Amino acid sequence: MKSISSDSYAVHFNENAFKALNKHLKGADYSKIFILVDENTHNLCLPQFMAEIEGDYVYEIIEIEAGEIHKNLETCTQVWEAMSELDADRKSLMINLGGGVITDMGGFIASCFKRGIHFINVPTTLLSMVDASVGGKTGIDLGAIKNQIGVINQPQMVLVVSQFLNTLEERQLQSGFAEMLKHGLIKEKKYWEELKLLSNFDTMDEFIYHSVQIKNEVVLQDPTEQNIRKILNFGHTLGHAIESYFLESSSHETLLHGEAIAVGMIMEAFLSKELTGLSEKELEDIKTTFLKRYKKVAFTEEDIQAILGLMKFDKKNSHGNINFVLLESIGNPVIDIKIPNDLYIKAFDYYKD
Template structure:
């Protein structure tokens, strides 16, 4: 099964993906293959992947340290130097085997080395499968500011094999689930009901949910590849969620939040704001809040925390002309982009979250 994202970067699943990958390697015959991993995917995923790939020449393994804290220009510089030292040329190929940090950073390194070499994403985390590796967004953080440096440039293909999920801790699975919940909130109530009925879900159901989430994202990206309008809806919960994630990432006294944990908070806050500004139904706000808090632990915020998080929002990539732009909902599946939100309501949203 495959999906097209903006006429490039088809997504293939399981064995079909490895067949397509090996066909691509045979037909394109890259001069060299560079396989980017982090220390976790080197240990847990490389052997399985290596058994599946068919390429006559030696493959160069490039390894980075795992974690969002390493998603920066310093790591990129090390990789650009390694590619240069290993004689990479314009016909080389980079394969990114890992979670969102590896696919975001690896895609950016490939897209900028010698003005761009081809790359393929093989996501190994649930978050990367349903979000980070699909849609052509590449990039790195600038200090504590999420994804400030990057380009939109699609992978040659994305290969999704849920077998890799067997290597993930439950916290990482929950982190990925947040993006699935987001896809549900911006798409349809039926899908929301399906993905929040966790007690009835089987591993087979998860395969189908991953495919459905990829379809939702691919459809949006195909219609709006450069994020001029519709694609902004994929940022639901992210305006505050990214600011929360950045704040916790750079304050050592705080417990670092995974991306999905921060976005889960951001979605509750955004849904409260939707009730206040877009007449989103109050009963659905309560239901969404309870469902999310049933999955993710509540996080405490002091007044100082909230003020610093609000200050960080000015760096959000959706902002323009000095305005902070939110994605809000009129109802589940009915989005409104470029919404202005007064700071007073943001404070009220945090107060609601603390008590929900």
């Protein structure tokens, strides 16, 4: 499977991934290699990863606790302190072996340590393979507000090895699949139609590859998200607020990223019908597709008001305005749409009904 070249690095797949890594390590002369894992990837992925490394290098394994709740500055500080104690220097390398939390946070940790060391991302979840693999976004959460602190900084390479998906539960696979469905909605109706028919996750390589291609094409046009890259946030303005609210709520089960974004995409599709011309037929298609795959989420009036309050922290906002990505039709998004206040409640009502 041919590698995909981004701005300053490449995404390597399966049989080419470890060949590219070993070639890079052989020529780079790193003083020490730090591998960031959580307890899951330490047990399930690290042995397999290390078995593919050729050559004699100095390694240090740093393990953090799994979960979005630990994607914060406190965890970063603990990792920086560990790196300092283990004599990390500016010629060290950080390899981030894990899902989106590990790759987002690991990239941020590497970008800040001694004003920046090299890092390589090895995404091990479907979500991180099709989302975090491209674009150079690194960062952490501020309290429950997602990705408020971070920088855009590119890795040396990304390795997408689909056999790591064998370590995941069905719920995690479905979470990543929501982002793939989003790629169809914002860029390619034919891809949306193909994904709708997918009944299992046994043969995902070609779909993962195509999702990475779609995201890469968008990012290359707008690396710092000044314009067209914003389309990748369809479903995320409401979805991130929902995810943040459920993350900090003691009375609700935490939602995975894709589960929250699926809700957000249904609601933002409704807003698209109201404001940007999405047809009733395509709206119902979007709603039906997501509700077949994702458990319906219950919202009280109190929940809704709290979620709407969190939207002011969305990173696309400017000058006090909440900016949405909506759809004119499937495959045709529009950016920077402002929503009349009365439509927010109608969007929740549409989802609930």
